Amino acid sequence: MLKKPNILFIGAGRMAEAIFSGLKQSDTIGKITISNQSDQTRLTHLKETYNVETGIWQEVISTHDVVILAMPPAAHPNVLKELSSKVTDHFVITVAAGIGPSILEASLPGVPTAWIMPNTAADIGESMSLFACGSEVKEEHREVLQTILDAIGESEELSEEQIHDLTAVTGSAPAFVYQFAEALEKSAQSYGLSSEVARKLVMQMIFGSASMLKDGRKAGDLRDQVTTPGGATAAGLDVLENAEFSQLLHKAVLAVNHKASEQAK
Ligand SMILES: NC(=O)c1ccc[n+]([C@@H]2O[C@H](COP(=O)([O-])OP(=O)(O)OC[C@H]3O[C@@H](n4cnc5c(N)ncnc54)[C@H](OP(=O)(O)O)[C@@H]3O)[C@@H](O)[C@H]2O)c1
Structure with missing residues (x-):
């Protein structure tokens, strides 16, 4: 993992905004790119508001180190399938309800993964977030994970089962x-x-x-x-x-x- 990892968001809704607006204050993060399914107007608005980059995730993923899945749980199966042929040495994190590391690892074997469960107070940097790490997560991944968690409030590591x-x-x-x-x-x-x-x-x-x-x-x-x-x-x-x-x-x-x-x- 690079010293200042580049972060790609797939999904640019409320939760993504809460996280990257907080991350923009951090000097340990490289560039932030956001992508979504179809709402170009929102991407343009977020780009202007937060000075983040926008792009089609499939086209820009190779220049990023961390992928944050911030789309609905139901969108995960298809995106994970597509992601499986595109990840190289990425760290993949989801914030989706119910999608623990075991689900991520089943689609992305050998890939470091993590699951963050924030709450709505992430909007004001006051989330009480729970998180669990997959088996491939190393210290270098934990550092960037903690930066992401700190951007939205307080956090506690639990087992996947406990988070459920x-x-x-x-x-x-x-x-x-x-x-x-x-x-x-x-x-x-x-x-x-x-x-x-x-x-x-x-x-x-x-x-x-x-x-x-x-x-x-x-x-x-x-x-x-x-x-x-x-x-x-x-x-x-x-x-x-x-x-x-x-x-x-x-x-x-x-x-x-x-x-x-x-x-x-
Ligand atoms: N909001 C919360 O308080 C909260 C708390 C805990 C966890 N979460 C989790 O956070 C995730 C996002 O929630 P949210 O509240 O931010 O939802 P949201 O505001 O509805 O945003 C969803 C985003 O996902 C994008 N998206 C949907 N399908 C996609 C696909 N197939 N490929 C790429 N992007 C796709 C949407 O793009 P388009 O607009 O272009 O369709 C939109 O940018 C969910 O999994 C939810 O469980 C949210």
Whole structure:
């Protein structure tokens, strides 16, 4: 792998944009080229906005070191088939849901591969990304992989199997948080607040709470700090726990995984 690897994106949608917009800040990356299926207008817009190169991936792949597959999972079988006759010493990474290194390696034997599962906060450089490496990945590949991961937020290496299970927590649970936020906003509005003010209250409350967690404090300790035994907050928590809030969240995680494994079949 070169000191400053050239990176080719196949797929130039939201996730690709989140990654290369972050990568443009890095001085350890060479040129970035983006490609897609057909939307030329978007490629032109991205080229003008981020000063990246554009091209037809099949024609430019030989001048790149890393290929990032940022197209839908369903597009992978055909692209991987085509890719198999074009890769030489490339490092191939996918960000697609459900496409782990074992799938990549089955199509690209002997090729170093990795799987990144980001979440939507990649858009603002705050993703909690999970990743797994294929068996051919060496230290030099890990370095460039980490640069890519750092461009979109925080990351954690897990096994492929764990990523299948834990994407429910990092990828789907943001929707649980937004559901929670929306419900609290409605509750605030029931006391006569406008939707804008209700939104501000809830947004900053969640942001502050998340920042305290990020500060390294444990969720249970923070909860206990807010909760006087037998007090008003405790009364609210009792309602949540009487409705089996914790078990409910675990059930939601299980439901995500059940559905995802059904879809994978
Ligand atoms: N967005 C997220 O928050 C998120 C989170 C985790 C994982 N992901 C994964 O990231 C991948 C991309 O998601 P996205 O949200 O960026 O999707 P998106 O905005 O819909 O973009 C998809 C891109 O893939 C291109 N594409 C589709 N088929 C192609 C093909 N056969 N060859 C080359 N390019 C092709 C599309 O090109 P055209 O527009 O020209 O058709 C488009 O540029 C997906 O696999 C998804 O599972 C996304």
